[in-house]
Amino acid sequence: MNLILLEPTDFTSETEVLLRGRRLDHVLRVHRAKPGDSLRVGVINGRFGHGTIQHISEETLAMSIRLEADPPPPLPLRLILALPRPKVLNRTIAAATSMGIREMDIINAWRVEKAYWESPRLAADNLRLQSMLGLEQAGDTVLPTIRLHKLFTPFVREELPTTLPGKRALLADPHANEEAPRHVTGTVVLAIGPEGGFIDREVETFKEIGFEPVHTGARILRVETALASLIGRLF
Amino acid sequence: MNLILLEPTDFTSETEVLLRGRRLDHVLRVHRAKPGDSLRVGVINGRFGHGTIQHISEETLAMSIRLEADPPPPLPLRLILALPRPKVLNRTIAAATSMGIREMDIINAWRVEKAYWESPRLAADNLRLQSMLGLEQAGDTVLPTIRLHKLFTPFVREELPTTLPGKRALLADPHANEEAPRHVTGTVVLAIGPEGGFIDREVETFKEIGFEPVHTGARILRVETALASLIGRLF
Numbered sequence: 430m431n432l433i434l435l436e437p438t439d440f441t442s443e444t445e446v447l448l449r450g451r452r453l454d455h456v457l458r459v460h461r462a463k464p465g466d467s468l469r470v471g472v473i474n475g476r477f478g479h480g481t482i483q484h485i486s487e488e489t490l491a492m493s494i495r496l497e498a499d500p501p502p503p504l505p506l507r508l509i510l511a512l513p514r515p516k517v518l519n520r521t522i523a524a525a526t527s528m529g530i531r532e533m534d535i536i537n538a539w540r541v542e543k544a545y546w547e548s549p550r551l552a553a554d555n556l557r558l559q560s561m562l563g564l565e566q567a568g569d570t571v572l573p574t575i576r577l578h579k580l581f582t583p584f585v586r587e588e589l590p591t592t593l594p595g596k597r598a599l600l601a602d603p604h605a606n607e608e609a610p611r612h613v614t615g616t617v618v619l620a621i622g623p624e625g626g627f628i629d630r631e632v633e634t635f636k637e638i639g640f641e642p643v644h645t646g647a648r649i650l651r652v653e654t655a656l657a658s659l660i661g662r663l664f
Numbered sequence: 665m666n667l668i669l670l671e672p673t674d675f676t677s678e679t680e681v682l683l684r685g686r687r688l689d690h691v692l693r694v695h696r697a698k699p700g701d702s703l704r705v706g707v708i709n710g711r712f713g714h715g716t717i718q719h720i721s722e723e724t725l726a727m728s729i730r731l732e733a734d735p736p737p738p739l740p741l742r743l744i745l746a747l748p749r750p751k752v753l754n755r756t757i758a759a760a761t762s763m764g765i766r767e768m769d770i771i772n773a774w775r776v777e778k779a780y781w782e783s784p785r786l787a788a789d790n791l792r793l794q795s796m797l798g799l800e801q802a803g804d805t806v807l808p809t810i811r812l813h814k815l816f817t818p819f820v821r822e823e824l825p826t827t828l829p830g831k832r833a834l835l836a837d838p839h840a841n842e843e844a845p846r847h848v849t850g851t852v853v854l855a856i857g858p859e860g861g862f863i864d865r866e867v868e869t870f871k872e873i874g875f876e877p878v879h880t881g882a883r884i885l886r887v888e889t890a891l892a893s894l895i896g897r898l899f
Contacts, residue, residue, distance in 0.1 A: 528893070569885035657893040
């Protein structure tokens with residue numbers, strides 16, 4: 430946790446907050462902070478700054494807040510992600526958010542197990558928590574927008590194409606002939622398939638709407654590793 | 665598991681293996697394979713190919729093996745990693761191995777908690793298992809060499825410098841002024857610090873022996889995310 434994220438409801442006045450629960454626990458157990466200590470804070474979807482501890486107990490943490498800087502700019506990348514296994518989903522949302530991705534579309538694919546769509550981890554509360562963990566890691570404040578698309582075809586054939594003009598659309602595909610490009614300018618839309626990859630018909634659909642299949646080497650990487658490696662390469 | 669790694673002791677003849685335990689379980693529960701099915705296999709530190717299932721039960725899996733290809737070339741990168749939290753260590757070893765890193769030095773640093781060095785996850789057996797998980801993910805066969813250095817100074821001041829000539833030495837440091845370079849040629853030695861980073865004195869020591877501090881952007885990334893992102897950028 431490289432900063433403490435504040436919700437609007439945490440504020441008891443314009444410059445004071447009162448925290449309980451997960452964030453208080455973290456400050457108690459990890460920071461082991463005491464009155465007078467200064468902690469890095471950021472308001473969700475807002476500015477950054479420092480909080481000075483006024484009072485801390487096992488029940489509550491009171492801080493006075495000074496906000497002084499804007500969050501880092503977003504990564505110009507929209508992620509189209511085939512729904513991974515629930516455990517992997519959590520890690521991937523947090524990692525993607527920590528790298529500055531602010532738009533994610535989680536989609537169905539042939540090789541996505543139907544049961545994954547029943548996972549409680551897809552609940553808005555959990556997606557928000559995982560995003561917050563990513564922001565707290567990165568030192569960012571802006572929550573991503575995460576959309577769920579349980580039907581592949583309507584989303585990829587109809588909705589997605591209208592958003593592509595002016596953007597570079599890439600499909601991560603271990604079997605692609607082309608290497609992923611380096612140091613691109615402008616906005617990228619990056620699609621990453623499920624374990625085992627998109628099936629040929631899905632790859633064809635992406636190609637038809639303008640996606641370029643690209644690979645990242647001879648090795649097959651886990652989704653969060655592939656995503657980080659591609660981002661390092663693209664930007 | 666994108667391939668099944670075979671140990672020399674699995675072979676019952678030059679072309680036949682008998683498996684039990686973790687790999688049998690995976691073939692039963694995930695592949696749901698039956699006699700006659702073909703699976704991708706690789707011999708640890710050796711070649712790749714296919715195994716044809718001759719017999720499978722809850723107790724054993726017998727396959728006939730055909731080896732036909734060499735593993736992908738290693739990534740020309742040696743990783744110097746401050747010992748992370750035990751849970752993070754496992755993920756990082758597996759991720760590093762999956763990206764083709766074949767040399768890792770795990771070192772101490774001021775901000776590494778002493779208790780981490782007592783973790784059973786540092787046992788050779790666990791490091792080997794995590795490496796195998798990385799190889800199975802990537803479709804690779806060559807285990808990395810992982811060395812542990814419980815003393816920072818003797819390793820960084822005396823041992824490490826003798827191995828640096830002809831290589832590019834980079835230190836991942838969120839506070840560095842320079843961006844990480846792109847698309848380098850030759851071999852890289854990459855040092856990554858603990859949570860909270862190397863302290864100033866440690867950064868100075870690395871600089872004195874020829875490391876260039878480089879950052880990867882405005883955000884602070886988890887070690888395995890930072891590593892993947894840097895690799896995507898460097899190679």
